[in-house]
Amino acid sequence: MPKITYIENNGKSYTVDVSNGLSVMEGAVQNNIPGIDADCGGGMACATCHVYVKEEWFDKLPKKKDGEEDMIDMAFEPNKFSRLSCQIEVSDELDGLIVKLPEKQA
Amino acid sequence: MMINTDVLVIGAGPTGLFSVHQLGIIGLKCEVVDNLDKIGGQCIELYPDKPIYDIPAIPECTGEELTKNLIEQIKPFKTKFHLSDRVEKINYEENKWLIKTNKLKEFRASSIIIAGGVGSFEPRKFTIKECEKFEGKEIFYSVKDKTIFKNKTVSIFGGGDSALDWAIELSANSKVQLIHRRDEFRGAQASVDKVKKLSTEGKIELLTQYQLSAIAGDNKLQSISIKHDSETIKKIETNYVLGFFGLVMQLGPIATWGLNLDKKTIPVNTENFETNQKGIFAIGDICAYPGKLKLILSGFHEGALAARGCFKYARPKEKLKFEFTTTSKNVQSRLGVKKND
Numbered sequence: 323m324p325k326i327t328y329i330e331n332n333g334k335s336y337t338v339d340v341s342n343g344l345s346v347m348e349g350a351v352q353n354n355i356p357g358i359d360a361d362c363g364g365g366m367a368c369a370t371c372h373v374y375v376k377e378e379w380f381d382k383l384p385k386k387k388d389g390e391e392d393m394i395d396m397a398f399e400p401n402k403f404s405r406l407s408c409q410i411e412v413s414d415e416l417d418g419l420i421v422k423l424p425e426k427q428a
Numbered sequence: 429m430m431i432n433t434d435v436l437v438i439g440a441g442p443t444g445l446f447s448v449h450q451l452g453i454i455g456l457k458c459e460v461v462d463n464l465d466k467i468g469g470q471c472i473e474l475y476p477d478k479p480i481y482d483i484p485a486i487p488e489c490t491g492e493e494l495t496k497n498l499i500e501q502i503k504p505f506k507t508k509f510h511l512s513d514r515v516e517k518i519n520y521e522e523n524k525w526l527i528k529t530n531k532l533k534e535f536r537a538s539s540i541i542i543a544g545g546v547g548s549f550e551p552r553k554f555t556i557k558e559c560e561k562f563e564g565k566e567i568f569y570s571v572k573d574k575t576i577f578k579n580k581t582v583s584i585f586g587g588g589d590s591a592l593d594w595a596i597e598l599s600a601n602s603k604v605q606l607i608h609r610r611d612e613f614r615g616a617q618a619s620v621d622k623v624k625k626l627s628t629e630g631k632i633e634l635l636t637q638y639q640l641s642a643i644a645g646d647n648k649l650q651s652i653s654i655k656h657d658s659e660t661i662k663k664i665e666t667n668y669v670l671g672f673f674g675l676v677m678q679l680g681p682i683a684t685w686g687l688n689l690d691k692k693t694i695p696v697n698t699e700n701f702e703t704n705q706k707g708i709f710a711i712g713d714i715c716a717y718p719g720k721l722k723l724i725l726s727g728f729h730e731g732a733l734a735a736r737g738c739f740k741y742a743r744p745k746e747k748l749k750f751e752f753t754t755t756s757k758n759v760q761s762r763l764g765v766k767k768n769d
Binding site: 359361362363365367368369370391392395396398399400402428 | 470474475546552555586587588608609610612614639657673674676677678692713722
């Protein structure tokens with residue numbers, strides 16, 4: 323099972339196994355990792371599952387879908403490595419992925 | 429003035445609306461309070477045009493259509509909606525809940541159904557702490573009186589329709605900067621074109637790949653600093669700042685009502701969706717129980733049971749008889765059905 327690492331804004335890090343096919347957001351929520359709210363439940367309608375993808379991983383991820391960038395406009399302090407974690411589907415290729423969490427989601 | 433009713437429903441999204449229906453057919457009166465200025469909740473605010481495919485027996489409909497049909501379905505009950513208002517305080521007195529809203533309306537109800545989604549919608553604000561100091565004076569997240577901007581400098585942040593529309597409108601009589609974090613705008617193409625045209629004509633200063641980084645002024649806002657993606661900083665003397673970053677959902681005052689909370693959700697029992705507080709029920713996205721699915725259809729089921737849960741508080745001496753809408757004369761008369769037989 324792919325391992326995904328989530329690093330909180332305060333530096334606290336969590337590495338968990340996430341099944342293929344789940345989203346990076348679901349991986350966080352199911353493992354009770356704080357810092358990802360996911361208010362809309364994965365509908366790309368709220369920008370509260372915003373993460374900063376570790377630089378070296380950013381280009382390895384499947385590209386953003388229509389509408390994701392629009393929603394990132396509303397995220398808390400977005401930067402060029404911003405993604406919505408509900409839109410990143412976990413697969414073997416993403417084993418070892420590292421995402422950093424913003425200071426807060428809203 | 430005190431409004432007396434059987435049930436106060438908080439939230440006018442699909443789940444709240446259908447609970448109104450279920451209360452109505454068992455003969456209970458209710459009133460609805462919602463923080464938004466229109467009925468429909470997330471369906472209207474987040475995805476009015478997006479098709480929904482998993483409403484039972486409706487192969488496809490948009491959030492707006494679903495809302496319209498739900499409103500039509502509860503018409504017979506002539507329910508009163510209190511929009512753009514928010515429940516602030518609740519108190520339990522003499523077997524009733526006393527409820528106070530932001531606009532100082534007061535209700536007395538034997539129970540409360542919280543169908544609050546993920547809380548109330550609030551404008552998303554600037555992340556810089558000092559902005560709070562100027563909020564409502566020189567920094568705004570919505571425009572109430574546009575005349576104050578006349579002949580002033582106004583810095584508008586955002587990339588959606590609100591930001592574009594206000595930039596266009598205010599550029600007639602104010603010095604306007606439109607500042608956005610990237611080159612693309614998500615607003616309507618016609619507005620984007622208009623803004624670009626006004627920018628080449630020098631009527632709007634367009635600053636993209638910039639975000640707010642600092643703000644200066646003692647009692648009055650004097651200037652803002654914006655940071656480019658390339659880390660360079662630009663200082664702008666300005667009178668007013670407008671931020672249009674859409675809405676966020678905040679649990680708000682619900683968190684202070686003595687309810688058990690699990691993150692942003694309220695645990696309930698699945699028998700009648702009552703919370704740890706007697707007479708307070710929670711349904712839809714805001715409730716939590718093992719196996720909870722955040723689907724509209726689950727919210728409908730939860731509303732049907734919560735409505736029946738309210739009955740014993742509203743009519744403690746009566747026993748609720750289960751009736752079908754197809755056969756019950758009682759229910760049909762409440763629905764205003766006229767039979768030609």
